[in-house]
Amino acid sequence: ASQNTGITVQNMATLKDITKRLKSTKNIQKIIKSMKMVAAAKYARAERELKPARVYGIGSLVLYEKADIKVPEEKKKHLLIGVSSDRRLCGAIHFSVAKQMKSEVATFTVAGKEIMIVGIGNKVRGILHRTHSDQFLVTFKEVGRKPPTFGDASVIALELLHSGYEFDEVSIIFNRFRSVISYKTEEKPIFSLNTIASASSMSIYSDIDADVLQNCQEYNLANIIYYSLKESTTSEQSARMTAMDNTSKNASEMIDKLTQTFNCTRQAIITKELIEIISGAAKKLLLHCLNY
């Protein structure tokens, strides 16, 4: 009997464990679902704001296309900006930017050119910190909580221009938004003052003096940073939405499995108890008959 009780106690403990796990998984699923709702709302706003930002950003890049400006080979000092954010649980957003940055840095270092990194958002700094900490020029924090504005882009551009690092070329790596379920990590160049001024195709533009060109260049830097921020945040919110959706589905599966296990265990306990009762009753009956 004590042996039976031992087994029964073990089963009851397992049942309690399962109940606990079930409860916590259900709670987590609620949290994940609410995170998904929040991400969906933020995504809707980000996508809305992306539309004019795209026209604006593409308008800023038109000059580079029309004038067909290419980076000359002897340019030495490069600046690489990686756009991510401070917030986690958004899939491979930060990692894909960091991965591309790593390969770019490697390419430039092999070619003997000097390259410094700028991180917009803590996450990319976190990923690259161990291997590239001495190449970080500056990192921008508090990214991702509120939608980016042109003011933010201006602050970043100003900081880069006054950083003391006289870069020849700038490249910016960001996640371009394609659709709710897909984004693409891309790199856009921002040509420096010298490159543009010395490009032969620029001679068709009249009435340009150094001041105007510098003014336009600095403005363009802010414009392209703004554009990449807008694309990046839309990609991030949609990725977070997708990630939370998948996690919520996984949690549902877990809950189903746990519920099944719970029911099986419960039935096993009931069966054991019945067997006990029956075997106990059968024993009694046997003894009773033998006595007679």
Add this chain to the structure above:
Amino acid sequence: TLWGGRRGRHAACRLVRQASAYAEAAMSFTFASPTQVFFKGANVWQVDVPTLTGAFSILAAHVPTLQVLRPGRVMVHAEDGTTTKYFVSSGSLTVNAESSLQLLAEEAVTPDMLDLGAAKANLEKAQAARAEKQIRTEANEALAKALE
């Protein structure tokens, strides 16, 4: 092309519009701020912009140029004859070789978004501050000169 004064500009605009009716060339015009798109590849006859080197009236076949905007009024004369006014704070203007125009403004609003009273009050405050600064500059200059 520089037009002297508002009257001159209006008169010249009328003439120019007549001329452009004969020219029959429209430009592809993109006008946007970071938060709003006003024109995207639209066909327009003429755009008047305020730049650091003066007020420009851009027509089709204008020579390619890059300009920096100063605060002022932008007038867009569309293909259908309508004229719309905007106020821009700053930004850049790019005129490309095949008659396409990109006007990127840091902030651009239609006149109905602006309050004349508030603008005048701000102007008075700014002028007072400028007067103060000038007095201080002159006083310090005189001091420095006297002590040399």
